Amino acid sequence: MGRKLLTEHINVEGIETFDVYRKHGGYASVEKALKTMTPEEVVEEVKTSGLRGRGGAGFPTGMKWSFLAKPEGKPRYLVCNADESEPGTFKDRYLMEKLPHLLVEGMITSSYALGCRTSYIYIRGELMYILRILEKAIAEAYANGFLGENILGSGYSLDLHVHPGGGAYICGEETALLESLEGKRGNPRNKPPFPAVWGLYGSPTVVNNVESIATVPWIVNNTAAEYAKIGVGRSTGTKLISAGGNINKPGVYEIEMGITVEEFIYSEEYCGGIWKGRDMKAVIAGGSSVPILPKDLILKTAAGEDRLMTYESLSDGGFATGTMLGSGGFFVMDDQTCIVRHTWTLARFYHHESCGQCSPCREGTGWLEKVLHRIEYGHGHMHDIDLLVSVAKQIEGNTICPLGDAAAWPVAAAVRHFREEFEWHVKHPEQATSPGAVFNKNASVLA
Amino acid sequence: MVKITFDGIEVEVEEGTTILNAARKIGGEVVPPAMCYYTPLKGSGGKCRACLVKVAAGSVKDPRPMPKLVASCITPVQDGMVVENTTNPDVLAARKGVVEMLLINHPLDCPICDQAGECDLQNFAYEHGTSGTRYEEERRTFDKIDIGPLIQLHMTRCILCYRCVYTADQITEKRVHGVLGRGDAAEIGTYIENVIDNEFSGNVIDVCPVGALTDKTFRFKNRVWFTKPLDAHRDCPKCSGKVVLWMRGNDVLRVTGRKDQYGEVQEFICNECRFDHKDPQDWTIEGPRHIDQRSVIATNHYELPVLNVPVVPNLPGSTEEDLKSTPFNLGRQV
Ligand SMILES: Cc1cc2nc3c(=O)[nH]c(=O)nc-3n(C[C@H](O)[C@H](O)[C@H](O)COP(=O)(O)O)c2cc1C
Ligand code: SF4
Ligand code: SF4
Numbered sequence: 032m033g034r035k036l037l038t039e040h041i042n043v044e045g046i047e048t049f050d051v052y053r054k055h056g057g058y059a060s061v062e063k064a065l066k067t068m069t070p071e072e073v074v075e076e077v078k079t080s081g082l083r084g085r086g087g088a089g090f091p092t093g094m095k096w097s098f099l100a101k102p103e104g105k106p107r108y109l110v111c112n113a114d115e116s117e118p119g120t121f122k123d124r125y126l127m128e129k130l131p132h133l134l135v136e137g138m139i140t141s142s143y144a145l146g147c148r149t150s151y152i153y154i155r156g157e158l159m160y161i162l163r164i165l166e167k168a169i170a171e172a173y174a175n176g177f178l179g180e181n182i183l184g185s186g187y188s189l190d191l192h193v194h195p196g197g198g199a200y201i202c203g204e205e206t207a208l209l210e211s212l213e214g215k216r217g218n219p220r221n222k223p224p225f226p227a228v229w230g231l232y233g234s235p236t237v238v239n240n241v242e243s244i245a246t247v248p249w250i251v252n253n254t255a256a257e258y259a260k261i262g263v264g265r266s267t268g269t270k271l272i273s274a275g276g277n278i279n280k281p282g283v284y285e286i287e288m289g290i291t292v293e294e295f296i297y298s299e300e301y302c303g304g305i306w307k308g309r310d311m312k313a314v315i316a317g318g319s320s321v322p323i324l325p326k327d328l329i330l331k332t333a334a335g336e337d338r339l340m341t342y343e344s345l346s347d348g349g350f351a352t353g354t355m356l357g358s359g360g361f362f363v364m365d366d367q368t369c370i371v372r373h374t375w376t377l378a379r380f381y382h383h384e385s386c387g388q389c390s391p392c393r394e395g396t397g398w399l400e401k402v403l404h405r406i407e408y409g410h411g412h413m414h415d416i417d418l419l420v421s422v423a424k425q426i427e428g429n430t431i432c433p434l435g436d437a438a439a440w441p442v443a444a445a446v447r448h449f450r451e452e453f454e455w456h457v458k459h460p461e462q463a464t465s466p467g468a469v470f471n472k473n474a475s476v477l478a
Numbered sequence: 479m480v481k482i483t484f485d486g487i488e489v490e491v492e493e494g495t496t497i498l499n500a501a502r503k504i505g506g507e508v509v510p511p512a513m514c515y516y517t518p519l520k521g522s523g524g525k526c527r528a529c530l531v532k533v534a535a536g537s538v539k540d541p542r543p544m545p546k547l548v549a550s551c552i553t554p555v556q557d558g559m560v561v562e563n564t565t566n567p568d569v570l571a572a573r574k575g576v577v578e579m580l581l582i583n584h585p586l587d588c589p590i591c592d593q594a595g596e597c598d599l600q601n602f603a604y605e606h607g608t609s610g611t612r613y614e615e616e617r618r619t620f621d622k623i624d625i626g627p628l629i630q631l632h633m634t635r636c637i638l639c640y641r642c643v644y645t646a647d648q649i650t651e652k653r654v655h656g657v658l659g660r661g662d663a664a665e666i667g668t669y670i671e672n673v674i675d676n677e678f679s680g681n682v683i684d685v686c687p688v689g690a691l692t693d694k695t696f697r698f699k700n701r702v703w704f705t706k707p708l709d710a711h712r713d714c715p716k717c718s719g720k721v722v723l724w725m726r727g728n729d730v731l732r733v734t735g736r737k738d739q740y741g742e743v744q745e746f747i748c749n750e751c752r753f754d755h756k757d758p759q760d761w762t763i764e765g766p767r768h769i770d771q772r773s774v775i776a777t778n779h780y781e782l783p784v785l786n787v788p789v790v791p792n793l794p795g796s797t798e799e800d801l802k803s804t805p806f807n808l809g810r811q812v
């Protein structure tokens with residue numbers, strides 16, 4: 032059994048209440064930090080721990096914190112990104128629902144480290160019931176002196192608010208999130224300036240993912256050195272993985288970084304293998320925006336080594352033979368999955384969610400969707416397949432925010448690794464559109 | 479002052495200048511196209527991606543190339559920066575891509591569009607696009623939207639550059655229009671079919687790079703290249719009163735602000751000057767407006783090219799640079 036740093040007490044009866052949470056060691060990090068550490072020391076601990084942001088990009092959290100500008104006379108803000116809208120990713124929701132106080136505790140300790148007087152949790156609007164859970168936890172924290180004026184007599188004061196978004200995927204992008212939190216249309220901002228310099232209301236701001244913030248209490252309580260012992264290389268600690276698709280045990284798992292992908296998929300502790308004993312066809316390892324990989328490449332790197340559940344191992348080989356750990360949305364597809372249909376579904380999502388500010392993303396995402404739709408429904412041409420790659424290339428890297436890339440990569444990777452399947456759809460439209468039909472690479476006929 | 483190299487040309491500019499404005503200092507062919515950037519509007523730029531360039535070296539301190547193409551209109555220069563624009567194939571490819579994307583949902587109805595002849599997208603597509611499109615799908619169209627007696631909103635043509643939104647936000651008091659919806663379903667709209675009716679609203683027409691916002695008092699009266707643009711002014715209590723009159727014979731068909739060589743207005747004008755003064759008697763005429771020689775409007779020779787006529791220095795509305803850069807000079811007073 033791997034070590035559980037975040038989810039150790041997740042199944043304890045009543046853990047969502049202040050009293051039970053406190054009995055199980057809750058809020059110890061607030062006491063330790065406020066009473067025995069300077070804010071700089073807390074930042075230093077997080078830096079040394081090697082914790083990397085769990086929202087997708089994997090940027091070192093401590094380093095991000097140390098970039099925070101500290102101008103006199105301007106407030107600083109910590110904003111927790113609880114928007115979690117990446118298809119296939121549902122780990123933050125699980126954590127907040129079961130352990131709301133862990134996030135509140137993490138927000139207090141982190142806000143102290145960053146010198147914030149007011150902090151926000153920006154939560155996806157669809158998760159209203161979790162907003163209520165968080166509000167209750169925050170009220171309990173106020174009532175017990177962990178929020179508000181002069182916390183634990185330390186002289187440090189903090190107000191914490193939860194703010195629901197309107198339900199737009201783009202509001203998970205940090206600058207769009209800040210615009211939205213300011214009450215405006217959720218359009219990403221041009222960077223630089225980065226939020227660390229010009230963030231919420233023009234003040235220095237750190238935006239961090241729920242899981243990143245929820246990890247801070249453990250690091251403060253148990254030291255950075257202990258945390259850094261877990262994991263492999265620059266992928267330290269544990270990671271929540273939300274596993275879905277055609278596996279026997281979909282769910283959220285806390286893994287120690289560095290277990291093999293094979294173990295994660297096939298062991299009983301985690302996904303428990305492919306359902307109905309089928310063969311695995313492909314995996315999306317880090318949320319819907321990362322490149323899809325076929326079975327052989329997800330299990331082994333290009334060099335033939337076992338692929339590990341770490342940032343480095345998953346991205347080994349670049350986009351030719353690798354992918355990304357991303358947000359940890361692990362999506363497994365069996366051999367009955369139609370890659371064309373699946374890719375179309377993703378393209379539909381990104382088309383729907385593009386904010387529409389920049390021309391390549393606004394127009395290109397719709398174009399990708401329509402071409403994929405045509406191919407899937409038996410009206411495609413062979414040149415459409417190259418067209419998909421070309422349009423994806425016109426979007427990638429040319430947009431304001433990474434949503435453009437997120438829309439382009441799944442399509443480009445699907446064509447790269449499953450080109451035959453696209454060609455089969457074009458060449459055999461009648462077969463391809465008959466109900467339940469799936470391309471079978473080995474038989475080159477219907478499965 | 480910082481030094482940068484732009485397409486092999488060295489130029490010295492003030493710190494904080496954007497790459498685009500540094501290129502504009504050089505002028506001519508090397509200047510990247512811009513669709514959404516508009517100097518007088520705060521916050522504009524960065525959206526259309528027409529002005530993407532390659533930064534081959536970041537600065538003297540950090541000479542590494544920037545990993546992605548950057549929007550030149552919003553990226554400040556650094557000392558020792560090396561920028562590639564017309565000399566970089568990736569940039570030209572990206573620009574072709576942007577033209578193709580912009581033309582997906584923008585109809586090619588130039589023959590019946592009021593903006594024909596003075597459309598930024600037309601110029602952009604002509605200079606950077608390809609002659610064909612690979613787009614075979616259905617395009618988006620809109621029903622006509624009534625936003626009042628003065629301005630026609632033809633949403634089908636909008637390329638969502640946000641310029642009109644910034645204009646309304648920054649120079650009028652009560653903004654009633656903005657962007658609604660997301661992605662390619664986004665549209666310029668007024669809140670529940672409102673009327674746009676404040677004293678400076680007409681400026682949204684001038685900033686619109688395409689024919690999405692046009693002047694209802696001019697629509698279908700004429701093609702711009704049949705008209706004769708004249709610089710004129712009047713004593714106006716609300717604005718500078720400095721305008722261009724677009725005349726046919728003795729009739730003032732349209733009044734607009736004065737635009738510089740990059741299509742940006744020098745000063746915003748009020749609606750009274752724009753819409754209510756169509757009598758030549760209302761204006762003091764300064765002389766012909768200099769129009770760029772390559773412009774479609776110039777092809778009708780309203781400024782007769784007269785050879786071997788001495789240069790008229792300091793002709794109103796013309797910069798010395800204009801006079802130097804054209805082989806023909808303006809010899810005729812109207
Ligand atoms: C389109 C888009 C959507 C995103 N959605 C989320 C999200 O739902 N949750 C999240 O934590 N980060 C999301 N991100 C990443 C954030 O921009 C940001 O990198 C992250 O919140 C930083 O937190 P971290 O450093 O703790 O990872 C998204 C990014 C993009 C481009
Ligand atoms: S890439 Fe897409 S989502 Fe991001 S700013 Fe541009 S249009 Fe909006
Ligand atoms: S109406 Fe014109 S100015 Fe306004 S966003 Fe559309 S194209 Fe730009």
Ligand code: FES
Nearest residue numbers: 524525526527551
């Ligand atoms: S002009 Fe630079 S992005 Fe539009």
